Amino acid sequence: MIRILINGIGGQMGHAVYNAIQDSSEFTAAAGVDRGIGAAFDCPVYERYEDVKEPFDAIIDFSVPAALPDELRFAQSRGVPLVIGTTGLTERLLRQVESAAEHIAVFQSGNMSLGVNLQMSLVRQAASALGAGFDVEIVERHHRKKVDAPSGTALMLADSIASQSPSELEYVYGRQEKNRRRSDHEIGFHSVRGGTIVGEHEVLFIGKDEVVEIAHRAYSKRVFAEGALRAARYLLTKSSGLYSMENIVTEHDIASHVYALDDQAVVTVACADADDALPAAALDCIAAQGVFVDMISCSLPGGSSTCLGFSLPEGSLSDALNALKSLQRARTGLDVHAESKVSKLTIEGSGMAFRHGIASRLLNVLHEASIPIHLITTSETKIELCVSQKDAITAIHEIESRFLDRF
Numbered sequence: 339m340i341r342i343l344i345n346g347i348g349g350q351m352g353h354a355v356y357n358a359i360q361d362s363s364e365f366t367a368a369a370g371v372d373r374g375i376g377a378a379f380d381c382p383v384y385e386r387y388e389d390v391k392e393p394f395d396a397i398i399d400f401s402v403p404a405a406l407p408d409e410l411r412f413a414q415s416r417g418v419p420l421v422i423g424t425t426g427l428t429e430r431l432l433r434q435v436e437s438a439a440e441h442i443a444v445f446q447s448g449n450m451s452l453g454v455n456l457q458m459s460l461v462r463q464a465a466s467a468l469g470a471g472f473d474v475e476i477v478e479r480h481h482r483k484k485v486d487a488p489s490g491t492a493l494m495l496a497d498s499i500a501s502q503s504p505s506e507l508e509y510v511y512g513r514q515e516k517n518r519r520r521s522d523h524e525i526g527f528h529s530v531r532g533g534t535i536v537g538e539h540e541v542l543f544i545g546k547d548e549v550v551e552i553a554h555r556a557y558s559k560r561v562f563a564e565g566a567l568r569a570a571r572y573l574l575t576k577s578s579g580l581y582s583m584e585n586i587v588t589e590h591d592i593a594s595h596v597y598a599l600d601d602q603a604v605v606t607v608a609c610a611d612a613d614d615a616l617p618a619a620a621l622d623c624i625a626a627q628g629v630f631v632d633m634i635s636c637s638l639p640g641g642s643s644t645c646l647g648f649s650l651p652e653g654s655l656s657d658a659l660n661a662l663k664s665l666q667r668a669r670t671g672l673d674v675h676a677e678s679k680v681s682k683l684t685i686e687g688s689g690m691a692f693r694h695g696i697a698s699r700l701l702n703v704l705h706e707a708s709i710p711i712h713l714i715t716t717s718e719t720k721i722e723l724c725v726s727q728k729d730a731i732t733a734i735h736e737i738e739s740r741f742l743d744r745f
Contacts, residue, residue, distance in 0.1 A: 341368040342570060343394040343418075345409060346401030347383060348372035351423060354563035355398055356381075365567055368394035372401075387412040396570040399424055406431050410438040419443040419573035423450050423566050425490040439580035443573040447583045448490030450565030454539065455583035457554045458498045461541045464550060465502040470522060472543040472550070474499055479530040479538040487511075487529035491539055496525045499541070596737050599682040602632075603655040604712045604724050606675045607662065608645040613669070617646045620665055627661040629654045632682070633715045633722050647713045649724055652678055677712050681730035685737065686720040697721055700741055707736045 342359060346352040347370030356379060359365045369392045370383040384390050387408065397413055398421045399406070406424065413420040422435065425448050435446055449455065465474070478492040488511060500507045508524040510516070520526070536556045543550040556562070565583065572586055607620045617636050624631060633649040650658055655678060666672045690696050697716055704711060704725075709732060714723040725733050 340365045340396065340571060340574065341392070341394040342366070342567070343368050343390060343392075343397045344370045345387075345397060345399040345405065346372055346424070347379065348375040349400055351400035351559060351562060354559040355400065355566055358560060358563040358567055362567070364571070368392045394418065396421060396573060398566050398570055400566070403427050403431055407434060410434055413444075414438055414441050417442060419445070419570065419576070421566050421569045421573065422446040423562065426486050436580055440578060442578050443576045443581065444579075445569040445573050445581045447569070448494050449537075450562040450569065450583065451537075451554070451556055452565055452568070452583065452586065453556075453561065454491055454537075454554050455586070457539065457541070457552055458495055458584070460552050461495055462498045462502055464541075464543055464552060465499040468543050468545065468550065470503070470505075472545040473520065473522075473524075473526075475526040475528065475542045475544065477528045477530070477538075477540045477542070479532075479535045481534050481536065482532050484531060487531070488527040489529070489537070489539070491537070492527055492529075495539060495541055496527070499525060596734060596742065597684040598730055598734060599684070600727055600730070601652045602649050602680040602682045602724060603652045604647060604649050604677040604680050605655070605658055605662075606645065606647045606673075607665075608643065608673045608675070609669065610643055610671050612642055613644045616644045616669070616672075620646055620662060621648075623661040623665050624650075624658050627657045629658045629661065631658075633713055633724070635713055635715055649680070649682055649713055652680070677724075677726075679727040680712060680724045681727045681733075682722060682724050683730070683733060683737070684720060684722050685741075690719045690721075700737070703736050703741045704733060707732060709733050709736070 342365055344352050344355050344367060347356055352370065352372065356367055356370070359367045367379070367381040369381050369390050370379060371387055371390065372383055373385050375383045382392060396419045397409070399409055400423045403424060403426050406422070406427070409420070419442060422444065427435070435444055438444055476488070476492050476495055478489045480489060496509060505523055508521065509527065510524045511527045513526065536558060538555045540551060540553040568586065569583070573581065607616065609616055621631065629650060631648040631650045635647040637643065637645045655676060659674065659676060662674050666674060685700065700721060709725055709729045712724040714721070
């Protein structure tokens with residue numbers, strides 16, 4: 339049974355978390371923290387963190403920003419994970435959260451709904467695919483008691499879109515008194531407040547003669563409460579660090595696909611002396627012969643030697659080697675080495691960007707299987723490596739059975 343301390347238990351979200359716990363066989367409410375709360379709960383409720391006597395496994399916070407500094411200190415003193423669902427955090431408070439995450443596991447999100455965080459992932463993909471040819475407007479609707487506008491979730495959605503733009507985007511809050519036409523580099527926000535609307539967010543990508551709409555609607559606060567409980571469960575398996583709902587959205591997609599491309603080759607161009615101009619010169623020679631290269635790896639500039647490695651189709655290997663002969667004649671001590679009959683393996687997963695040690699685990703798996711790697715490059719969500727074609731089937735088996743299965 340996972341024991342939860344609920345901060346802000348007397349508020350609407352605190353009540354929702356408590357009720358979700360009451361309906362769960364996995365969680366129990368150890369205690370609550372709030373001011374001026376009567377005997378409305380089956381668990382003890384204290385006005386101060388320091389008065390809590392009951393043991394607990396995690397804290398869920400849906401209170402007010404002003405309570406956060408004391409709560410961070412309390413969580414660190416107890417060494418327990420903290421789930422922060424409180425919105426409206428200032429830059430200063432966010433820095434305090436980051437500092438606390440160096441010592442304990444902290445989960446912070448402006449929206450605890452799994453659906454909303456999937457929506458953020460989808461709008462990020464849409465922004466990347468649709469590009470600057472589409473205008474973006476965000477419409478959010480909430481109950482009449484909500485204070486902040488636009489909502490924290492609307493800003494998170496906008497940040498997801500802005501992360502895909504090569505230029506800086508302007509956030510425009512409403513259009514009254516603007517007296518100007520819409521620019522090409524802005525995201526418009528429109529806030530609706532009324533009644534008991536729990537939360538609705540629509541992202542409109544508006545192009546010429548077409549509109550793409552990605553929307554999410556919450557019909558009760560229960561979805562946020564259950565998201566917070568899911569976050570608490572998630573933190574119990576994690577070391578210190580700062581986590582968000584995006585980690586949960588992608589936790590099963592850390593490394594989910596492996597692809598193989600045969601009939602490849604790897605070329606290494608090395609110089610015993612430091613030569614920062616060598617990589618460009620070598621690639622220029624090859625490009626002049628109409629040869630396309632794929633993976634590129636290069637030693638850091640300023641070292642005592644220089645080494646460039648790249649992969650290419652095996653059918654282009656002879657053209658590449660012939661092109662490099664002129665470079666060898668012009669530069670003494672230049673060594674060119676080629677490996678043919680190579681397979682390129684690609685492992686990808688969007689969750690790689692949120693987990694440490696992915697590449698090291700993969701390299702250990704292949705090392706233990708005695709599979710040499712001829713070339714490797716990585717990005718946030720992809721690892722590409724070249725192995726001998728004779729080792730490719732074994733490498734794929736090892737990756738699928740001993741690497742992908744770990745996630």
